[in-house]
Amino acid sequence: MAPDPLLPNDPADDPETYTGLARQDAEEQARARGxxxxxxxxxxxxxxxxxxxxxxxxxxxxxxxxxxWKG
Known part of the structure; x- marks a missing residue:
């Protein structure tokens, strides 16, 4: 049986903190947070x-x- 692939973990980050941000700012911040x-x-x-x-x-x-939201 093949091993499970290495899946990324969700960063320890609260999605609610992005509410109200400009789209581009939110996307950049999310990528910077992992x-x-x-x-x-x-x-x-x-x-x-x-x-x-x-x-x-x-x-x-x-x-x-x-x-x-995550996922």
């Missing part, structure tokens, strides 16, 4: 429910982060 994947989405964007360690998602409206 998130391997940062994804900005418009409200209502259809996405899969697949959880990906190391990914931070932003819902962005009018250029500002409205909501942030």
């Amino acid at each position: 998130w391997t994947t940062v994804r900005s989405l418009a409200p209502g964007t259809v996405i899969t429910m697949e959880y990906l360690s190391g990914r931070l998602n932003f819902e962005v409206e009018d250029g500002r982060v409205r909501r942030a």
